Amino acid sequence: MDSDLQPQHAPGLRKRLAELTREINAVEEQLAALDGDAQLELRQPRTFQPVHSPSTPAEKVALFLELFATRRSVFPQRWENARTGKDGYSPVCDNEWHPGI
Template sequence: MVHSELQDIADELFAIDARLVEIEAEKRRLLQRKQILGQRQSSLGPHHGYSMQLSAGQKVALFLALFQGRSDVFARRWENRDKGRSGYAVACHNEWRFGICDKPRTKCRACGNRRYRPLDEQAIRGHLMGKQVIGLYPLRTDNTCHLLVADFDKSGWRNAAKAMARTCGAFGIPHAVEVSRSGNGAHLWIFFSEPAPAREARRLGFGLLDKAMGDSSRSVFRFL
């Protein structure tokens, strides 16, 4: 029986070696084909080669597909350079209209004249063109969300963001990392294919962070 098992192992090892030879040959063939296609693409010139550039409409559609949240309202960034202050406020059709808007004496949520602007294609186009900076309300009215974002903004944010990105990669979780507007922080985004309960999304985020660096490092980030 031992002899039979040894023979089976030897046969399988031989089959594996043969398959590896085939794979190596296929790899060489694909690399050669890739080189030929690259040379052909270069010879056709930049106007005839394959392009990954998206049209304005495609960019808006991509933004809407990824950054899904409340569509009935969004925030808009404001800045007071004289006082060195900035922040986000809900976008309203009646903002600062004389005789209608009573800011800052009356808060938006208590104003009877509020008419919130919807997050539509026009708002997103303005954001992508740099005409305004908008903020998304990711928590929907049914307490679900389409995304999770971790905000790293204290000392050690670089290492913390890298550690969490590595953990996402280890679990096969697609993610995107960007540097904050200030240049002194980072955001890590995880997009869901369907709405998820907000509680479960936060649990996922904390679980990933704990796996990456432990509870003691939670002070360098927050989930938005």
């Protein structure tokens, strides 16, 4: 950071930041026009409510489908651990254990 920055520089820096933001937006629009349907907007990460044991099976399935909706090759697979007695579901791919993957 520059040692010669003073509080009176803040308005100028804010103005420069606004100019750069406008320039970034203009370049993103140009790229979007070139890329066609490509989405170049910055997206905020979606937040999900945690799934608790009291959640109904339908709520859990709905969450799973929402998380993996775009991946048709991913589906739940039931597993059981005979040693510990635990069981559950894990996401797996339809190409699991295929050579070359």
